[in-house]
Amino acid sequence: MTNELNPSKRLLMGPGPSDVHPRVLRAMTTPLLGHLDPEFLKLMNETKDLLKVVFQTENKLTIPMSGTGSAGMETVFVNLVEPGDTVIVGVNGLFGQRMVDVAERCGATVIEVTAPWGEIIEPTAIEKALKQNPSTKLVAVVHAETSTGVMQPLKELSKIVHVHNALFVCDMVTSIGGIPTEIDDNDVDAAYSGTQKCLSAPPGLAPVTFNHRALEAMANRKTKVQSWYLDLSMIQNYWNDERFYHHTAPITMVYSLREALRIILEEGLENVYARHKRFGTALHSGLEAMGLELLVKKEHRLYQLTSVLIPNGVNDLEVRKQLLAKYGLEIGGGLGELKGKVWRIGLMGYNATQTNVTQFLAALEDVLREQGFECKPGAGLLAANESIKEQVTV
Amino acid sequence: MTNELNPSKRLLMGPGPSDVHPRVLRAMTTPLLGHLDPEFLKLMNETKDLLKVVFQTENKLTIPMSGTGSAGMETVFVNLVEPGDTVIVGVNGLFGQRMVDVAERCGATVIEVTAPWGEIIEPTAIEKALKQNPSTKLVAVVHAETSTGVMQPLKELSKIVHVHNALFVCDMVTSIGGIPTEIDDNDVDAAYSGTQKCLSAPPGLAPVTFNHRALEAMANRKTKVQSWYLDLSMIQNYWNDERFYHHTAPITMVYSLREALRIILEEGLENVYARHKRFGTALHSGLEAMGLELLVKKEHRLYQLTSVLIPNGVNDLEVRKQLLAKYGLEIGGGLGELKGKVWRIGLMGYNATQTNVTQFLAALEDVLREQGFECKPGAGLLAANESIKEQVTV
Structure with a gap:
């Protein structure tokens, strides 16, 4: 017989997962509600509202995807990119590289704007790439590069991207709950994050947020989203008032996220x-x-x-x-x-x-x-x- | 401030999620290990071994994917299907329909073999479709159709599919831990399942299993798997001895699955x-x-x-x-x-x-x-x- 679960005591001071807040662990022992139970729908709404505050956005489409941070990355690219689109990715670490891989699998032509690992992506370098590729649909950078420890400034970059009529996408897996994300102030069109870093919840959900420009890009798609599991055109109808069943939400993980967000907002x-x-x-x-x-x-x-x-x-x-x-x-x-x-x-x-x-x-x-x-x-x-x-x- | 989590008492006798075993809830309060901690790697191996027993298979590639059951479905199709492949799907309920949608998003030409909702897919109907489409790569049916309550017999179907040199894929989301899945005895090439039905764990993982034929089909791919998040060519190198980091495993959910499988095997x-x-x-x-x-x-x-x-x-x-x-x-x-x-x-x-x-x-x-x-x-x-x-x- 396999032994009872009894891992050694750890202090998780690596790049994540980090230790889960004890109140979050406790919230996860709460018995399940069904994924269409009126009480669960209320908890979903509360979780969305809390998430908007922590993401610092009014974006209506602000929800946790049912996977880890990398599923959040894939969500953004499969929903916003169509085969043949040009995408510019800032690559100054592993997660920039990963975005390139994910975008290419969506059929994008990817332009990499690189910087040495440990440095930021210079806005002027993105500007140059945009001028050379005027039909670029989307520019993506990593806000908090977990592979290097670099904080990418966003404001100037965001302005440049929008002058060129592209969408501005940010990886915020390690930034959410640790440094200001300011989705609205920074005019970020779409961002994804994870629960196992500064939110102090277990890995398993990927909060994402999409603004009006991103929604418009999704509405104007000519092709179906290649991933059924991550197709926001369907998933948002479960998280919105329609409540159409898509897939069974990971109830316990939603409990954990809700508790983690409450704790953050209690502290302020x-x-x-x-x-x-x-x-x-x-x-x-x-x-x-x-x-x-x-x-x-x-x-x-x-x-x-x-x-x-x-x-x-x-x-x-x-x-x-x-x-x-x-x-x-x-x-x-x-x-x-x-x-x-x-x-x-x-x-x-x-x-x-x-x-x-x-x-x-x-x-x-x-x-x-x-x-x-x-x-x-x-x-x-x-x-x-x-x-x-x-x-x-x- | 948002209230403390305090849902009403429920008895979940719908199609899932079902109630989680109290021991599983308790296991989830265990503090995290890192996803590369030697102790966690040991727990991963144990979880794989338990899963093989419960799936009734010796398949080495038997692992939980980091998403709910539908992510398991997508895993099977994105890894086994390439654009232009012909796929036959038995459709006698919602989850057969979903497989059609998922397969089409992988670029497959899908042949639907239908039966009224509430009836099984007749093996002769699959045989006929295979004869009409001799280059079919894969045939998929739902073992336990959660939308109707039908149990699909597998043995005869499996023989027919293999006579025609196609892969035999089964949706076992609701069968695992409830009725015999007998992956090896039924010669099922790939199957996916969920944790929130008969395993009595929360939704959030999708156990999958792939046999030698499925591995061969994956090895012979001409194109990259369209989903980075679900690409088994990378993920198996994390679950195998290589331990290459792919994405952060949902630690707590792995704890929950391990405990759920232990409970099942204690009962037998x-x-x-x-x-x-x-x-x-x-x-x-x-x-x-x-x-x-x-x-x-x-x-x-x-x-x-x-x-x-x-x-x-x-x-x-x-x-x-x-x-x-x-x-x-x-x-x-x-x-x-x-x-x-x-x-x-x-x-x-x-x-x-x-x-x-x-x-x-x-x-x-x-x-x-x-x-x-x-x-x-x-x-x-x-x-x-x-x-x-x-x-x-x-």
């Missing part, structure tokens, strides 16, 4: 953003005080996900193994061209706390010392605490 | 099937003794999902509303051409019990009487109990 969006910034900045200060180098330059760093360069002579896998074995602490390795070159440290949602900054810096110092990497004892912790103090008094 | 597959048969048959007897007529003739009835004709003069919606209001009891209405003509009653997994048969028949009798439909008091319950007694003594 501005407070949540400030907390991520406070402890993320403290982590940056601490790591630098230990003599480590961050991949991303200061003005483009995410607070919720930090890439730190692995020092010369230190064994990547051994450090991560020791952190897990000795402290139950998970951080992420590098992906793609950053494999073996960086560690990725998450301070997301429920996990963005003083305790976790402290625990991580102390554990890392210990494990790095075992690897022969010397740093002034306690320097990281001291710098982190100084940083926190400064921000609180500001 | 044969016992689980016998229990569904015992209480399903009792429900059929009870309904008939009340003077109601079942949609499906006896030899083709499912035990876990029963369609009963709505008597003349009885208001469909009012009866369902009363059952919900007075008893917290959910049953399903008809779909598609059976809308307003049948009710669908589920006795799935954890819910297939004496208590629920009794509760449902008593509640239905009460509510039907309010609607002016007269039956001999207690006749349904008596017949159901007699039926159970007979089966236990056999």
